[in-house]
Amino acid sequence: CFNGGRPAEDGTYSARTKHGMISVIIHEVGHNFFPMIINSDERQWTWMDEGLNTFVQFLTEKEFDRDYPSRRGSARNIREYMGGDKTRISPIMTNSESIYQFGNNAYGKPATALNILRETVMGRDLFDHAFKEYSRRWAFKHPSPADFFRTMEDASGVDLDWFWRGWFYTTDHVDIxxxxxKWMQMDSQNPDVEAAFREASDARQPEDITQLRNANGGVPQSYLEADPTLNDYYTTTGKYEVLELDRQEGQEVLDGLSEEDRTLLESxxxxxxxxxxxxxxxxxxxxxxxxxxxxxxxxxxxxxxxxxxxxxxxxxxxxxxxxxxxxxxxxxxxxxxxxxxxxxxPPRPEPTRFEAYKGRRGYSRYGSGGENPMQRARRNAELNKSEGGE
Ligand SMILES: [Zn+2]
Missing domain, CATH: 2.60.40 (Immunoglobulin-like)
Known part of the structure; x- marks a missing residue:
């Protein structure tokens, strides 16, 4: 039996083997600090060393390779767990003996929470200062969760009570x-502009089904069409007609505006x-x-x-x-x-692909079982060589 990270006999290895190897080395080196130096109690609060260590592991992986496929740390990777069945999720602040889904609870979620504090809530400068202060203050001592929460707050001057409460003491998830x-624009006070605006927005309304069918033969001739003497002011004046008087009054409103208001109006x-x-x-x-x-x-x-x-x-x-x-x-x-x-x-549809045929199965970059991508590339090179007609 061999530990992980072992290549196949031909010297090739899958991406999973490679990244698993690198990640575990980064992770275990991190444990020199959390919890060996910043000496929290893992049997009581696993997240205090595994969560913090998984967080610094994430930062290190991204310094190793910008595109490193980190399993834990990015906000998007924790969504499935946090949105899952709440009867099988415990708050991070649960004694280590009683946790459901240990990896997500004590490694993934706290690592992600810290990354979110750093990128989204506090900003990198404040977060890094406070996190280093926690490490300095509690090196060779025995911090409890409250010591971590308190130091992150008083070293940064940021009230994070709401964040600890939500992320560490509940199983709630984020869905906003x-x-x-409502999209609004300012009334221009120009009656011609406003009449055109009303006309255009009326034109965007769906046609009424009764009017549509009546126009298509349902009412061959209306009474007004049959007898024009039935017309009056309201049937002969356009709905969007602008009177000279309207223009005059609009101009008076504009003239009464301060320079500032007019600038805003014209912006x-x-x-x-x-x-x-x-x-x-x-x-x-x-x-x-x-x-x-x-x-x-x-x-x-x-x-x-x-x-x-x-x-x-x-x-x-x-x-x-x-x-x-x-x-x-x-x-x-x-x-x-x-x-x-x-x-x-506006909402937008996203296409996905489904397979119409039962084709190749089980092939991936992470190649669990069967051929790994390096082996496949070698076989492809052989194919090109034999087709080259040498
Ligand atoms: Zn660990």
Whole structure:
């Protein structure tokens, strides 16, 4: 019986073997620090060494190779676990003897929580300072969870009570939905512009089924068509007609505006009133990306404290320079939102592929069983050689 990381007899190895080997070495070296030096009690709180160590393992893997396929640490990788059956999930703050799903509970979720604190909640500078301070302060001592929570807060000056409570003491997950989006523009006070706007927006309304069928022969001739003397002001004046008087009055309103108000009016700014709903239970910052017609983007960060204003929904107005063609909540999947289907406006369908035939099976980069990709590449090279006609 051999330990992991052993190549096949021909010297090849799968990607899984390679990354498993590198990851486990990084991980075990990390244990020199957590818990051997920052000496927490693993039998009591496994996450204090395995979670913290898995977090520094993640940082190290990404320093080794920018594209390192880290199993644990990225917010997107924890979504399936956190959104799963809650009767089989324990809070991180559970004694190690009583935990369901040990790996996700004590390694994956705490490592991800720390990464989210670093990337999304505190920022790298503050987080790194506080995390190093925790390590310095508790080196060769015996920290408990409260010592970790407290040091992260007082070294950074950031109130993280809400984060510890949600991520460490509950089994809630993140699912924030963009429930409603109202797009507003300012009334230009120019009656011609506004009449054209009303006409265009009426034209976008779906046709009424009764009118549609009547026009297609259901009512061959209306009374008004049969007898024009039935017409009056309302049937002969266009709905969007603008009177000279309207123009005059509009101009008077504009003349009465301050310089500042007029600049705002002429700016062409767009207003989006977005209602967010906390479906999953964990409060998180709102990261909202507006994408414009010219392809440019504008990302707004709203701290999690916005949820103090109201729960479970909160409404905020965003002002942009151009109309948005797409609005996306958490565009880099950094909050571990388990349902991204309610994070995009307008909704967009995503194709997936299914196989129409029973074809090759069991082949992957990670090649569990059968041929590994290095062996396949060798066989391919042989094929090219024999077809070359030498
Ligand atoms: Zn470990």
């Amino acid at each position: 939905a963009m429930e409603d989006i 062409g700014k767009q207003f989006y009133e977005i209602t967010f709903r906390n479906v999953g239970g964990l409060v998180m910052p709102l990261i909202v990306e507006f994408e414009f017609e010219d392809g440019s983007r504008d990302v707004r960060h709203i701290p999690a404290e916005i949820w103090k204003m109201s729960e479970p929904t909160v409404t905020k107005v965003f002002v942009t320079e151009q109309p948005a063609v797409r609005i996306m909540l958490d565009p880099h999947m950094e909050t571990a939102d388990v349902d991204m289907g309610n994070n995009v406006w």
